Amino acid sequence: SSGINAEYGDDYLDCYGDPSVIGKIGTDIQEKKCSWLFLTASAIASPEQKELLFENYGKSDEASVAAVKALYNTLNIRQCYLDYSVKTYREICEIIEKDKSGLPSEIFSDFLDMIHKRSK
Numbered sequence: 001s002s003g004i005n006a007e008y009g010d011d012y013l014d015c016y017g018d019p020s021v022i023g024k025i026g027t028d029i030q031e032k033k034c035s036w037l038f039l040t041a042s043a044i045a046s047p048e049q050k051e052l053l054f055e056n057y058g059k060s061d062e063a064s065v066a067a068v069k070a071l072y073n074t075l076n077i078r079q080c081y082l083d084y085s086v087k088t089y090r091e092i093c094e095i096i097e098k099d100k101s102g103l104p105s106e107i108f109s110d111f112l113d114m115i116h117k118r119s120k
Contacts, residue, residue, distance in 0.1 A: 009085070011036040012078075015072065029059070038057060040075075049071055
C-alpha cells in the first residue's frame, strides 16, 4: 500500500508540484501516462468532460495541457487526491499498529511519514 501511495504521490506532484522544488517540469499529461489523476478524472467526468479529456490527453501543445489541467480543476482532482492520501495514510497507520512481525513499528511509521509529507 505504501508503494502505491508513493506512486500516486508522484502523479500528483507531476501535475501540481513546484518545478523549482521537485526538480523537473511534469510531463505525465503530454506523455499520456496512466496516472492516478487521469484515472480518477476518467472515473468521475461526465461524458462531455471525458471527451475533452481524451481529446487533449497525450498532446504536447500548451493548449491541450491547459485544457486537461483546467478539467482537473473543474473536477477538483487536487482535493480528491488529498482526501485519498489522508484516507490511505490512516489505513496504513492502522496496519502498522496491528503488525505482529516483531519489527519496530517506527521503521514503518517513519517511512510512511516521509512518503506522505513529501513535496518532491
